[in-house]
Amino acid sequence: MAFHNDPPSCYVCGSTSCSRIHDAIRYGLSPRPFRCDKCGFVFIHPRMSPEEEREFYDNKYRSNYEDQKPEDLWKESLPEARKRVARFQNLFTKDTHILEIGCASGFFLYEVRPHVKTVTGVELTKEYVQYATSKGLDIRESLKEIPAESCDLIFMFHVLEHILDPIEFLKEVKEKLLPGGKVIIEVPNVDDILVSTYKINKHLDFYWEIAHNYYFSKETLGKILEKAGYRYEMYPLQRYDLSNHMYWMLTGKPGGQGFFNTIFPQSLLDEYEKTLKEKFLCDTVYAIATK
Numbered sequence: 346m347a348f349h350n351d352p353p354s355c356y357v358c359g360s361t362s363c364s365r366i367h368d369a370i371r372y373g374l375s376p377r378p379f380r381c382d383k384c385g386f387v388f389i390h391p392r393m394s395p396e397e398e399r400e401f402y403d404n405k406y407r408s409n410y411e412d413q414k415p416e417d418l419w420k421e422s423l424p425e426a427r428k429r430v431a432r433f434q435n436l437f438t439k440d441t442h443i444l445e446i447g448c449a450s451g452f453f454l455y456e457v458r459p460h461v462k463t464v465t466g467v468e469l470t471k472e473y474v475q476y477a478t479s480k481g482l483d484i485r486e487s488l489k490e491i492p493a494e495s496c497d498l499i500f501m502f503h504v505l506e507h508i509l510d511p512i513e514f515l516k517e518v519k520e521k522l523l524p525g526g527k528v529i530i531e532v533p534n535v536d537d538i539l540v541s542t543y544k545i546n547k548h549l550d551f552y553w554e555i556a557h558n559y560y561f562s563k564e565t566l567g568k569i570l571e572k573a574g575y576r577y578e579m580y581p582l583q584r585y586d587l588s589n590h591m592y593w594m595l596t597g598k599p600g601g602q603g604f605f606n607t608i609f610p611q612s613l614l615d616e617y618e619k620t621l622k623e624k625f626l627c628d629t630v631y632a633i634a635t636k
């Protein structure tokens with residue numbers, strides 16, 4: 346694992362031939378994004394050491410980076426949680442045991458609970474654990490507390506990019522799955538049209554960030570899953586709309602979701618989203634991976 350004093354090297358293929366792809370990251374911090382010249386894997390270098398990472402998530406992440414009270418996050422996230430339940434409903438039945446890793450304040454588990462047999466969460470942030478527990482959810486503070494071969498479905502929404510050793514982590518996740526069980530992994534897509542095509546400087550300064558060790562595409566997420574011993578299928582997803590993209594171009598700032606929706610017809614929005622997904626230039630990808 347490469348940290349501060351090492352030259353940039355690729356986590357996936359080990360190549361030391363890696364190119365810096367932007368000269369800034371969010372909050373003016375010093376690490377930079379690199380792309381492996383050999384396999385195309387994108388990563389932040391230097392990454393935090395495990396000790397720095399623990400300190401970061403214990404003390405800095407919530408207060409400096411993700412300043413959201415558990416209740417506000419809950420309210421803001423319920424609509425997306427409902428969409429996720431609908432998106433994956435063909436994967437579960439009344440007999441399904443579900444685990445979510447990185448469940449935050451528990452909104453997805455809360456929404457999916459009426460449809461399945463059991464729901465369990467793993468979450469590191471203590472304030473979120475307390476909040477989710479107050480909603481009657483069963484939350485553990487470590488994956489180690491989850492018994493082997495106890496889950497039919499494991500969900501990880503925007504978690505894998507935060508993990509320092511995702512291949513080892515996914516092997517550990519696999520041990521928790523029942524035979525034939527599946528893990529659903531949703532991550533930002535580094536081939537996002539804003540990053541790969543529009544290349545808006547202000548957006549890139551914001552896009553690259555210290556909390557994301559790695560930036561996956563459908564190809565590199567696939568490689569990671571193969572190395573962890575899964576079979577998988579990859580799916581495109583677009584979370585931000587045409588207004589958001591135009592707003593970035595016009596102002597260099599986030600927050601334009603829906604901004605031009607009184608002008609844009611729904612058919613235009615739908616067609617734009619469809620095109621991004623077909624070409625995998627969408628902002629998000631998810632894998633359904635089988636043990």
Ligand SMILES: [Zn+2]
Binds near residue numbers: 386
């Ligand atoms: Zn590589």
